[in-house]
Amino acid sequence: MKENKDKESLFRQMFITRTNGFIDISKKRDFWKELSDEFDGVFKVRHTVSKDLERLTLQIPYKQYMIEFSESDTHPLKIESILRANRDFEFTISFEDTIEKLLKLFGQQDIEIGDKSFDNKYLIKEKNTNYIGHILSEEGVKAILLRNNVFSFGCNFQKKDNTLQLLSLVSRTINSKEELSELFKLFCLTIDKMKKLDLIN
DSSP states (O other), X not given: OHHHHHXXXXXXXXXXXXXXXXXXXXGGHHHHHHHHHHTTOEEEEEEOTTSOOEEEEEEEEETTXXXXXXXXXXXXXXXXXXXXXXXXXXXXXXXXXXXXXXXXXXXXXXXXXXXXXXXXXXXXXXXXXXXXXXXXXXXXXXXXXXXXXXXXXXXXXXXXXXXXEEEEEEOTTOOSHHHHHHHHHHHHHHHHHHHHTTSBO
C-alpha cells in the first residue's frame, strides 16, 4: 500500500491537464506531416463521430524504439515511448508551482542539479536511484525542457510487463516543426542516455 502511495505522489504531476480550454489544432497538421515525412513516421488525423473535435497522432521510429506524439482540440501535447526495462527506474521533472515551493520551505526535499534557472523552475523527483543527474547532464536536455515550456517529463516503471514509460506533457504553445523536432530530439537524447546507463534494452 505504501509503495502505491509513493508512486502516486511521485507521478501525480505527470497528469496535470493544462489545456487552456478548447484550441483549434487543425493549423498544426502541416508541420506535423512535415516532421513525419522527414523521419519516416506515421501521421494521422482523427475526428470524433460528430466531427467537431480533432486529434493528431504521430509515430516516429528511433533506432529500435517508437516515439509517439498526440494532441487534440481539448488535450495538450503528449509524447510517449514504451521501453523494455533492465531495471526499475522512475523520475518526474515538473513545473514547481506555489504549493510545491511552500512545501519545500517546510522541509519537502527534491533534487537540485546546481543550475539556478532550472532548479527554480522545475521540481525533480527520483525513486530509489541516482540516474537523473546523468540524464540532465546530457548536452541539450535541460535547454530543450526550458525552451519549450515542457511542464512535465518523467519515466514510470510498469512492473507487469517490465517496461519503462517515458512520458512528457507540453504546453500548447508548440506551433512549428522546429519546436516539435526539438521535443523529438529530447526523447532521442534521453533514450540514448538510458541505454548507456543500462536502464533499457
